[in-house]
Amino acid sequence: KNQVEQSPQSLIILEGKNCTLQCNYTVSPFSNLRWYKQDTGRGPVSLTIMTFSENTKSNGRYTATLDADTKQSSLHITASQLSDSASYICVVSARGSNYKLTFGKGTLLTVNP
Amino acid sequence: DVKVTQSSRYLVKRTGEKVFLECVQDMDHENMFWYRQDPGLGLRLIYFSYDVKMKEKGDIPEGYSVSREKKERFSLILESASTNQTSMYLCASNSPLSGTSGSPETQYFGPGTRLLVL
Numbered sequence: 001k002n003q004v005e006q007s008p009q010s011l012i013i014l015e016g017k018n019c020t021l022q023c024n025y026t027v028s029p030f031s032n033l034r035w036y037k038q039d040t041g042r043g044p045v046s047l048t049i050m051t052f053s054e055n056t057k058s059n060g061r062y063t064a065t066l067d068a069d070t071k072q073s074s075l076h077i078t079a080s081q082l083s084d085s086a087s088y089i090c091v092v093s094a095r096g097s098n099y100k101l102t103f104g105k106g107t108l109l110t111v112n113p
Numbered sequence: 114d115v116k117v118t119q120s121s122r123y124l125v126k127r128t129g130e131k132v133f134l135e136c137v138q139d140m141d142h143e144n145m146f147w148y149r150q151d152p153g154l155g156l157r158l159i160y161f162s163y164d165v166k167m168k169e170k171g172d173i174p175e176g177y178s179v180s181r182e183k184k185e186r187f188s189l190i191l192e193s194a195s196t197n198q199t200s201m202y203l204c205a206s207n208s209p210l211s212g213t214s215g216s217p218e219t220q221y222f223g224p225g226t227r228l229l230v231l
Contacts (some may be wrong), residue, residue: 034219043117043203043222044156089155099144099163101220105155 002027004092004104012110017080021107023073023090031095035064035075038087038106047075047088080111116140117223119204125229132191134226136204145187146205146220147171147179156203162187163209194230202226 004025013019025033032051036044048057048064050073056065061078077084090104120135138145147159148171158171160179168179176198180188187206191198203225208218 041225041227043205043224045222046219049219099146099158099161099169101158103156105153 002092002094002102004090004102006088006090006104006107008107009105010108010110012112013080015080015082015111015113019077019080019109021075021077021088021090021109023075023104025071025073025090025092025102025104027092027094027102029095030068030071031093033064033066033073034091034093035062035073036089036091038089040086044089077109080109082111082113085109085111117204117206117221119202119223119226121226122224123227123229125231126191126194127231128195130191130194130230132194132228132230134189134191134202134204134228136187136189136206136223137185138187138204138206138221139185140206140221141184142206142221143184143209144207145181147177147187147189148203148205149173149200150203150225151200159189194228196230198228199230200228202228 007022034049035047038044047059047062050057050066063076066073087106087108089106092102117138126132145162148156150156157173159177162168162181178190204223205220207220
C-alpha cells in the first residue's frame, strides 16, 4: 500500500531559526515528490517538485532534498519568518498515474517571535 | 496568475439537505479534483474528472456525486448531507501527463470550503 509518513507532527521554533521537516514514502513506482505549504484555512500551495533524478531543489528560503534510494525527503527552512507558520504537506505520485497522489498528513509549523 | 475559485468559503447546512459545491478554474486544465481534508487524516480524493462529462471515483466517493458540464467548472454534490460530511473541501486542477517522464503537472488548489452539517 502506498504511504507517506511525515515527522514531526508539529514543531515550534523561534523566528530566525532554521528547521527541517521529514518525509518517508513507500510509493512505487516513484514518479515525483512535492512539498506544499498550507496556511490555516487556505488551500495548499506548491513549494517544490522533484523527480527521481533530482536530489535537491530550492525555492527561496525553502530547500527540499530527495534520496530515492532510501525513499526519504526533507524540507529545510532557513531563517524562519512568522509567515512560515503553516502546515507543510509532502505529496508523492506514482509513475503512470494521471491523478493518483499519496498525501502525507502534514507537519504543523509554528514560528514564534 | 493561475486561479482556482470555490463558490463559498463557509457553508452551514442541515442534515438531509442537498448541497452543491462549485469550483471554477481559469487555466484551461483538463483535470479537476475534489478532496476533503480532516484533522489527522490529510487530504483524501473524492472524485476526479479528466474531461467534460468524464469522472472517476477516488478513495471516498460514497455519499457524493460530481458534475462537469463545462471544462472550467467542476461541481461536488452531497445528495443528502450528513454530519459526518462536515469537513474542509478542496478543489484542485492540473494538466494531464506531459513529457516523457509522465509526471502529472502540479495541482493548483482553491481556497477551500469549510462545510458544517448540523
